Amino acid sequence: MSDLLDIARQAARLALSRGADEAAAGSYRVRHVELTWRDGKLEKVTEATTRGLGLDLYVSGRYASVSTSDLRPEALNHFVGDSVALARTLAPDPYRRLPDPALYSGQAEVDLELEDRSQREVDLSGRLLAVHTVEDAARSVRGAEAILSVTAGSSDTQGESALVHSNGFEGQRRSTDFWLSAEVTVKDPDGRRPEEYAASGARHQMDVEVPEVIGRRAADRAVARLGAAKGPSALVTLVVDARAAGRLVGALFGPLSAASLQQKRSFLDGKLGVPVGSSLLDVRDDPHVIRGLGSRLYDGEGLAAHGFPVFEAGILRSYYVDTYYGRKLGVPPTTARSSNLHWKLGDAAAPDLLRAAGEAILVTGFLGGNSNSTTGDFSLGVRGFRVRSGQPAEPVGEMNVSGNHLELWKRLAAVGNDPYRYSALHTPTLVFEGVQVAGT
Numbered sequence: 001m002s003d004l005l006d007i008a009r010q011a012a013r014l015a016l017s018r019g020a021d022e023a024a025a026g027s028y029r030v031r032h033v034e035l036t037w038r039d040g041k042l043e044k045v046t047e048a049t050t051r052g053l054g055l056d057l058y059v060s061g062r063y064a065s066v067s068t069s070d071l072r073p074e075a076l077n078h079f080v081g082d083s084v085a086l087a088r089t090l091a092p093d094p095y096r097r098l099p100d101p102a103l104y105s106g107q108a109e110v111d112l113e114l115e116d117r118s119q120r121e122v123d124l125s126g127r128l129l130a131v132h133t134v135e136d137a138a139r140s141v142r143g144a145e146a147i148l149s150v151t152a153g154s155s156d157t158q159g160e161s162a163l164v165h166s167n168g169f170e171g172q173r174r175s176t177d178f179w180l181s182a183e184v185t186v187k188d189p190d191g192r193r194p195e196e197y198a199a200s201g202a203r204h205q206m207d208v209e210v211p212e213v214i215g216r217r218a219a220d221r222a223v224a225r226l227g228a229a230k231g232p233s234a235l236v237t238l239v240v241d242a243r244a245a246g247r248l249v250g251a252l253f254g255p256l257s258a259a260s261l262q263q264k265r266s267f268l269d270g271k272l273g274v275p276v277g278s279s280l281l282d283v284r285d286d287p288h289v290i291r292g293l294g295s296r297l298y299d300g301e302g303l304a305a306h307g308f309p310v311f312e313a314g315i316l317r318s319y320y321v322d323t324y325y326g327r328k329l330g331v332p333p334t335t336a337r338s339s340n341l342h343w344k345l346g347d348a349a350a351p352d353l354l355r356a357a358g359e360a361i362l363v364t365g366f367l368g369g370n371s372n373s374t375t376g377d378f379s380l381g382v383r384g385f386r387v388r389s390g391q392p393a394e395p396v397g398e399m400n401v402s403g404n405h406l407e408l409w410k411r412l413a414a415v416g417n418d419p420y421r422y423s424a425l426h427t428p429t430l431v432f433e434g435v436q437v438a439g440t
Helices: 002-017 073-088 117-121 124-138 211-224 245-256 258-262 323-329 350-357 405-411
Strands: 022-038 041-059 062-068 147-165 170-186 195-202 234-240 283-285 308-312 341-343 360-371 377-388 391-404 412-415 430-438
Touching (some): 002 022, 002 073, 002 147, 002 170, 041 073, 124 147, 124 211, 170 211, 234 350, 245 258, 245 360, 258 323, 350 360, 350 391, 350 430, 360 391, 391 405, 405 412, 405 430
Parallel strands (some): 234 360
Antiparallel strands (some): 022 147, 041 062, 170 195, 234 430, 377 391, 391 430
């Protein structure tokens, strides 16, 4: 790890010696192993180790961002010199400079446990056993005779990085992640081939679901899709399961970026302090979740990571503001990107929410469609199940849900107690009332 820090320090010093006023250097090394198993055979194994350096240069009011994978001392010397010369040819940008050093201070003193040291002991035989078990489990479920194909995947990554700013910041980070997945294709009597998947991932291998659970869940979901048909167009209660809800939340949080605000591409522009959802929309950004997929002590600009409210009782409280666009907008920075989302959860589990909904559509996935970040209009394909008398009934598909986010989130009527573990969004089951769904 110290070699990466030395490389970043050297690059920053070289940049200043070649005439840069300021510099930020980030070095990294990543090892990634991925294995794909399909229908009883090993289909693909890849292993790659990459390393490199990213360099931000601030030269006489001009800015350049460059990168290289050649970290030999003599190559680095030429690279930095050429990059500084390139920066001098660019147009000035008065908003480009390193963050105020005061923003670097105040890092939390906590071990986020982002690295699983046992990752070094994972071998090919263990990965093969896991994906083989996934397929066996998938083919053991009721209705497995309809299965056409099972694809299982295993991947693990070990990454390390160092970041150095010429105005005083230094940081180092090590992390791991592990993923196991299954994709199952079945054959419908009408010739269609529905697909479903299941996946589990975590910073530590012990926190990943066991292969048997992943395989069975993917197969059960795929078999449940047999006979899916369009339902009638209607204004309905929409129950979006925790995994699928990430699509809606991503469309809501994307326009919160300062870049979108400054470029007038956000339907949330000017909404700070204004209710944009029901009182149940209550979300904080929390970078200090132990073993969290989005956890960090500092962000990509070196800013100390702090939690802050994004929505409180439906009211928009914060934007995601980096230092560059913050200067352009004249607002203080928060951070450029979300870390982990922490939801104010409800008391009910998903089955209880379905019983309370009575007649509804349960959305288990979104297919295609679009969401306009400027206007908030969206139109998304959905698949899932008709809910009758509070229970999932026949599968539905090829349906479309449309509306505007500024209206949709005000229709949020219930939030589950089941945050999705395998995403930094941590979305729970969400219930919306009075949503337009188009079908037959």
